[in-house]
Amino acid sequence: MDLHWFDQLYLHAHLIIILCVSVGLIYLFYNIYYKKSSSGTTKLKLPPGRKGFPLFGETLDFILSLRSANPERFITERMKKHSADVFQTSLLGEDIAVFCGPSGNKFLYSPSNKNVTSWWPRTIAKIFFQPDVNQSFGEKMVKTLGHLMQFMKPESLQRYIPVMDSMAKDHIHKEWSPYKEVRVSPLSKKYTIALACRLFLSIEDPKTVAEFTQPYDLAIAGVISVPINLPGTTFNRALKASKILTEKIKIFIRKRKMELEENKNSGKMDLMTSMILDGMTEIEIIDKIQGFFVASYDTTSSLITLVISYLAAYPHVYHKVFEEQMKILKSKGERELLNWEDVQKMKYTWCVACEVMRLVPVALGGFREATSEFTYAGYTIPKGWKLTALYSIFEQLIWTPHSTHKNSEYFPKPEKFDPSRFEGNIPAPYTFVPFGGGTLMCPGKQYARFETLVYIHNVVTKFKWEKVIPNEKFKYILGPVFEKGLPISLVHL
Structure with a gap:
């Protein structure tokens, strides 16, 4: 199930092209993101983080962490550098807000949360579901x-x-x-x-x-x-x-x-x-x-x-x-x-x-989509947050088990394999989420x-x-x- 040679070639070629045009695109992004604030509109306080290279984002680093069987590295490094609550990144053209910790899990799993809805990668929709003009x-x-x-x-x-x-x-x-x-x-x-x-x-x-x-x-x-x-x-x-x-x-x-x-x-x-x-x-x-x-x-x-x-x-x-x-x-x-x-x-x-x-974790996480603007941990997540480059796409929200599963605050000696930690003990709410949580289990x-x-x-x-x-x-x-x-x-x- 390794990436096909064409996909690998595409990724490397894509990166080279991005390096060549990054200066122009960064200038374009600067104008898109800051134009409103310079004209008098209040600038939104977005989650901290970086988008990486234009279009490609931080995908290369994410892929490397997956290939090294260490996907939590991608998450934990950014939690330390940006925020332990929520940070932003960009993967394969998708702008992503990553929610961390039990509070982030609880927020995304709350049945009363009307600001987010389920979202799945477009590849899943195209591969596994029949097109239907009457139903999204x-x-x-x-x-x-x-x-x-x-x-x-x-x-x-x-x-x-x-x-x-x-x-x-x-x-x-x-x-x-x-x-x-x-x-x-x-x-x-x-x-x-x-x-x-x-x-x-x-x-x-x-x-x-x-x-x-x-x-x-x-x-x-x-x-x-x-x-x-x-x-x-x-x-x-x-x-x-x-x-x-x-x-x-x-x-x-x-x-x-x-x-x-x-x-x-x-x-x-x-x-x-x-x-x-x-x-x-x-x-x-x-x-x-x-x-x-x-x-x-x-x-x-x-x-x-x-x-x-x-x-x-x-x-x-x-x-x-x-x-x-x-x-x-x-x-x-x-x-x-x-x-x-x-x-x-x-x-x-x-x-x-x-x-x-x-x-x-046998699954990397799950996705949500912002349906309306809301505030979380002091940061604004805009409705329909778009990245305008070669195409427009909605901002996505991702939950990840890595922000709690190996956190010593919730699981002492987190790197130790110890099944007894689950004997008669129920982990704190929203800290153990291999199958999701709350009513969205x-x-x-x-x-x-x-x-x-x-x-x-x-x-x-x-x-x-x-x-x-x-x-x-x-x-x-x-x-x-x-x-x-x-x-x-x-x-x-």
Whole structure:
């Protein structure tokens, strides 16, 4: 999922061009930003910070911090230099106000906050959602998240835990047990996409699942690519992959509609069927299925991979997880599957997952857009704040877990891996936000929790393992990605 050569060439060429024209553009920016104040209009007190190079902003430094698996460096350096509350920057042409600390998280997550609304990168909108002149992308996301929240309710998900366990057992038997060495990252992705296909579309055939996997990998890679739609670019491949996925989902929708009309559905009540019965249009169903796949695929597989990595690095933690999971296993019948009550007993295992997410968030953050001018921490965030250069774009707001997750004020010895910090302790409000916070908590949190715990249960009760590359590095693409896919050697129990 590395940046394609064209994207790399584009970034470097872009930087060279920027260096050549920066003097003229800086002069242009100076006139745009300060013209009103010189003519007698009161100058706004904007958040401190710098925009970096015109057009390109501070993107290069941000990319370097991601490639070094140290995305918090970009945040913490600017918090120290500019403000621990909010600062401004510019990334890939987007002017961004970065809100920091629990107060910033609380402000952006407050349901009564009418000054901000959800925003997603334009690449996501173009890749994963169908154009609709009657509905904005933001409106589509609100509806999609609403349906996702209904589907992802704990009481709704309870009935899927045995399905998760059955599929995990089959997956481990076929993909892990025959081998002495495996690569965790691609295997965890194989499981999460197969589970999504099963629960969302009732797809069980491995060949059909595989037909979804490659296009989704290409589409997700395009989310963080340079949005240049030319043959050979990552973004172009992502758009083509999205069209393939759209056509595949259309086929399943039309087939399911026909089955329902002919009473041949055999009692299937997956997500797609429920949306058809709710009277949704084909475009609406495709959009929501695409959104659900994005939400359930990449981040959960990253969390599973990271937990397995940390368990290999900390044998005493593995031992505690092993004891917890074996106790649950011994309480079950020989062929009895996991259920809701079993998952609730996996308390320490979830503490491990939480500590992993504190140290290595599986998502970089989320975005909001200013819908009206407001004041925060003594600074003004203007409505529709625009950067006028080659094109105009709205000012965006970003929340980031890095401003609190590794802050010693909230987590003593923040660099230490210590799952016990979550045992019986609830972090201060808005300090631990891997899934967001408040009423704007990610609706997929429980789905990710169940899926992760069930998978780890099946791995831990079957194997011990060691890393083949003890200090294997990872970098951030859409989330953390191990360079070699985390190969491990297995000891069968």
